[in-house]
Amino acid sequence: QKEVEQDPGPLSVPEGAIVSLNCTYSNSAFQYFMWYRQYSRKGPELLMYTYSSGNKEDGRFTAQVDKSSKYISLFIRDSQPSDSATYLCAMSVDSGGQNFVFGPGTRLSVLP
């Protein structure tokens, strides 16, 4: 079993749809949970991070962490064509950067 698993996609949705992206993990020591967005031929950029369990909202994006189920989600409301990218979840045990584990990524296409 991989340490972090992610719905592989690709996922295509119409503009304005609500998108749900999900990751599961096996290491109960993970405490920091991140979502990165990566446009084609670009480096990843951090969208949101959450420490421990709970929800976090930023504009059209909501991140949820359920540590009891080892499951995290990213919701995108009112999706736009500019949201078309690969979304990577990442997790770490501590706040340092040397123990990041990335999920394999989900490619999202939002169709106008």
Place this chain on the structure above:
Amino acid sequence: DTEVTQTPKHLVMGMTNKKSLKCEQHMGHRAMYWYKQKAKKPPELMFVYSYEKLSINESVPSRFSPECPNSSLLNLHLHALQPEDSALYLCASSQDLNSVTVYNEQFFGPGTRLTVL
């Protein structure tokens, strides 16, 4: 300035060539990283530098040689690469590795797309 720059954007090299990838940041970050990303795969950590000292080498072959000449610069020297080393090489930086009070966001550069013939 919240930007990590990488040069060159593209590089094509033969298996006998020696080349270098460069990365620069001016955010005052003291941790810098090299990642390798194959197509449709997540980034894989290669090296971590903390305060210009190599902190982590993730069992990377010696044909990849990192160098951190100062706190703003990170190089990756390439020699005798194989075609399977073709990938997007990403540099990232963060404030430091060991803060316990604040999350250390990693800022990624746009990457160098390397093709080994």
